[in-house]
Amino acid sequence: MAADTDAALSSGFHLMDAAASTQAGRTDAIFLAMVLLCGTVALVLLVLVVLFSIRYRRGSHIDRTPPRELRGIEIAWTIAPLLVFFGIFGWAARDFVTLADPPADALPVTVVAKQWMWKLQHRNGRREINELHVPLGEPVVVTMTSEDVIHSFFIPAFRIKQDVLPGRYTRLWFTATQLGNFPLFCSEYCGSEHSQMIGRVVVMTPADYGRWLAGGPAQPSMGQYGFALFRQLGCSGCHDARSTIHAPLLDGIAGRTTHLQDGRTVVADANYLRDSILVPNKDVVAGFEPVMPSYAGQVSEEDLGALIDYLQSTSKRDSP
Ligand code: HEC
Ligand SMILES: [Cu+2]
Known part of the structure; x- marks a missing residue:
């Protein structure tokens, strides 16, 4: 199988790492x-x-008049x-x-970094640790956050690196151009075992990737899990169309321009959605009371990612 050829790890003298994206x-x-x-x-x-x-x-006989x-x-x-x-x-x-501008059709992967490992999850719910499987020739966008300190997501063979920060999302995208395994490093000193925060990216043919993605234990997709949380945490109690509480409808919220009470307008990207859930009083939507409770400390990074994925999927569903 292609994944057995360790292109970037093979021995021999290289001035440059493989160029695989x-x-x-x-x-x-x-x-x-x-x-x-x-x-x-x-x-x-x-x-x-x-x-x-x-x-x-000194001592040479030469014309020294200034030019x-x-x-x-x-x-x-x-x-x-x-x-x-x-x-x-x-x-x-x-x-x-x-x-900084991933193509709209890029495959989404969420990354949660912690001391000292990478936790990754694909849209359909499949999880992996310290390994990222991706298809050859298709754009992949990783949305990253950290549970503790600053880490940095670095794939030398793809020539990409991005800091991974607690409390917000950063993202990065790439299109792999070579089959094989490529090292994934943390390149921001993050504690005593920083140097062991190593993983690998496995680039597979799209067919192999499809099989790999469908394999693994049966589990809800991120969006389905997010929807379950949406009900379980009581979000739907306020945000449902039939709710008696006056709260904005969240269908199709991702990418929407929201007018805030203090006159600012914001585009609802992942960071805005994140802050809406954790620090709801920071950006209060115009025309609503600041009654939404903060969920800080009640949802894990993974759950937050699933909630946001669910909110974003409502836009995809509604768009033509
Ligand atoms: C007690 C009722 C209530 C609950 C529970 C609640 N919200 Fe809200 N939410 C509101 C209200 C009211 C606003 C508008 C005022 C504001 O921005 O704080 C709002 C705003 C939002 C916004 C911004 C909407 C926009 O148009 O920009 C998002 C996103 C959101 N909530 C998501 C959630 C999620 C996810 C949960 C569950 C984890 C949740 N809310 C739970 C009442 C609630
Ligand atoms: Cu790290």
């Missing part, structure tokens, strides 16, 4: 361009330093590097923005 080639190109550019400048300066120190050494002012040259060598740096900035910024 669509992002990897682009990041490598910027890296190479910077190394060449900086290397060339450093080399030219080095050669000039050596030449000048020989040419103008006349060459303003044109000074302006040119100030402006040219500036433009080059702006160019590099624009180039890198474009890739950076792309990384």
